[in-house]
Amino acid sequence: MDWKGRRQSDNIEDERGSSPMRGGSGGGPFGGGMGFPGGGMRRGGGLSISTIIILVVIFLVLKAMGIDVMGLLQQGGALDGGTGPGYEQSDSSGGNAPPANDEMKQFVATVLADTEDTWTGIFKSMGQTYTDPKLVLFSGRFPSACGTASAATGPFYCPSDQKVYLDMAFFQQMKDQFGAAGDFAQAYVIAHEVGHHVQDLLGILPKFNQARQNMSEADANKLSVRIELQADCFAGIWGKFTQQKGILQEGDLEEALNAAQQIGDDTLQKRSQGYVVPDSFNHGTSAQRVKWFKQGFGSGKLSDCDTLNNPV
Numbered sequence: 001m002d003w004k005g006r007r008q009s010d011n012i013e014d015e016r017g018s019s020p021m022r023g024g025s026g027g028g029p030f031g032g033g034m035g036f037p038g039g040g041m042r043r044g045g046g047l048s049i050s051t052i053i054i055l056v057v058i059f060l061v062l063k064a065m066g067i068d069v070m071g072l073l074q075q076g077g078a079l080d081g082g083t084g085p086g087y088e089q090s091d092s093s094g095g096n097a098p099p100a101n102d103e104m105k106q107f108v109a110t111v112l113a114d115t116e117d118t119w120t121g122i123f124k125s126m127g128q129t130y131t132d133p134k135l136v137l138f139s140g141r142f143p144s145a146c147g148t149a150s151a152a153t154g155p156f157y158c159p160s161d162q163k164v165y166l167d168m169a170f171f172q173q174m175k176d177q178f179g180a181a182g183d184f185a186q187a188y189v190i191a192h193e194v195g196h197h198v199q200d201l202l203g204i205l206p207k208f209n210q211a212r213q214n215m216s217e218a219d220a221n222k223l224s225v226r227i228e229l230q231a232d233c234f235a236g237i238w239g240k241f242t243q244q245k246g247i248l249q250e251g252d253l254e255e256a257l258n259a260a261q262q263i264g265d266d267t268l269q270k271r272s273q274g275y276v277v278p279d280s281f282n283h284g285t286s287a288q289r290v291k292w293f294k295q296g297f298g299s300g301k302l303s304d305c306d307t308l309n310n311p312v
Contacts, residue, residue, distance in 0.1 A: 232292045242298035
């Protein structure tokens with residue numbers, strides 16, 4: 001992918017190496033992990049009964065040892081060395097922050113700029129205005145309006161703050177653990193999450209959120225698959241416009257299709273547990289993900305990405 005020297009988006013929030021911040025508790029994320037194991041957000045909430053019992057035991061043991069636990073807490077300390085109530089601990093520090101404009105950040109900013117150009121043009125052709133999302137770069141753990149972002153969640157889109165969250169270490173995981181290497185494979189991940197933002201602007205995500213509240217888990221998973229496949233199709237539309245700009249190189253399309261193949265629910269489940277559980281699929285099979293990316297890439301039309309009303 002010939003990306004160097006192209007426009008870079010200003011909508012990047014580089015939080016790598018930042019201090020811990022208060023987390024939010026808004027609506028759930030979309031595209032968490034792109035379907036990878038470990039995807040999905042940790043929700044906020046109360047402590048379990050077992051956790052409370054363990055904490056009480058620890059408190060009594062420390063008190064018996066003569067340690068003033070309450071005094072430590074009042075001084076802002078925590079048993080785990082954390083930052084105190086209401087805060088998420090960052091896995092990185094300002095002293096270890098990467099360069100302010102390293103090459104990977106430039107790459108992400110360039111891909112994001114291309115998605116902005118693509119969707120601004122498409123929305124304009126429909127008589128609508130495209131609102132650019134923000135893309136947050138973080139490392140380790142970072143709070144979002146949808147909960148705590150971490151390396152385990154993978155990239156995701158949060159509709160509550162209209163931001164894409166990305167730990168770029170995920171790209172190395174794609175290469176090493178899943179055999180999905182290449183810059184266009186990485187660009188596909190970004191375009192997929194931006195695809196969820198497009199769904200948000202079109203009113204698709206709000207309707208999905210409302211509908212799944214009254215669904216069984218199995219039915220909600222089936223609808224989630226359709227949402228994710230549409231985001232793949234939207235990523236394909238972006239790929240089509242990228243191809244028209246003449247910046248794709250030989251093998252780029254194959255990189256994206258391979259990534260879609262490697263992150264299908266069936267492929268991931270076979271790899272991790274040796275068998276598949278179709279009712280648990282929430283991103284789509286490898287064949288479906290490849291099909292819908294190719295659908296968008298082939299036509300470049302929103303009307304050809306209607307996964308909600310057509311067989312997937």
